[in-house]
Amino acid sequence: MTRPRSLSPAARSILFLLAEAGSGWSYGYDLCRKAGVKSGTLYPLLIRLEEQQHLEAQWLPAEPGRPPRHVYRLTATGHRLASENPPLVPASPAPVERPA
Template sequence: MNLSKDLMAASSTPLVLSVIAEGETYGYEIVKRVAELSNGQLEWTDGMLYPLLHRLEQQQLLSSRWRVAEETKRKRKYYRITEQGQKALQQQQQQWQVITQALRQVWGDRNDYQFV
């Protein structure tokens, strides 16, 4: 399935904040987690993820620190959600719940409905 750029852009912030809210992590792990959560339907690139991470950091929704990974001894930038980021995530969750509820009502909440 090819998701529209508009939908990808709209969902990227709540997805990233949600993944990072699970625990401190780094870019590659975020990409892997998003792919896992979407059953491989969302395949993000570095060119999409890192500008978003930098923007969220500038907005003080995330903070970061450089750390050496124990298993690889490589230096990685780890991200964690801030208190302000937690509040923004709660707002995003409420907004997406309204949208999801409206879509379910208009499409019908049927088990036999399949996205094509």
């Protein structure tokens, strides 16, 4: 029996950003920038989520001065996964008490 793995903070952030986009498409570069993750983390994550059918991807044709671009959006199961795994909010540090 395999044990389900918990999602990484990066995965949770990406799912949240894609869920915010609703049914719209998102560019990988925008996801990197907004989530604050490096492309070496993002693209393998997107590939895994697509293989698990949590998101779909497609290539957009080249525009003048731009190469073709890959875009991503969540599937119905991806939206469910995103709602079940909200982004982790870093705990704010406890206030430092200073002696009077």
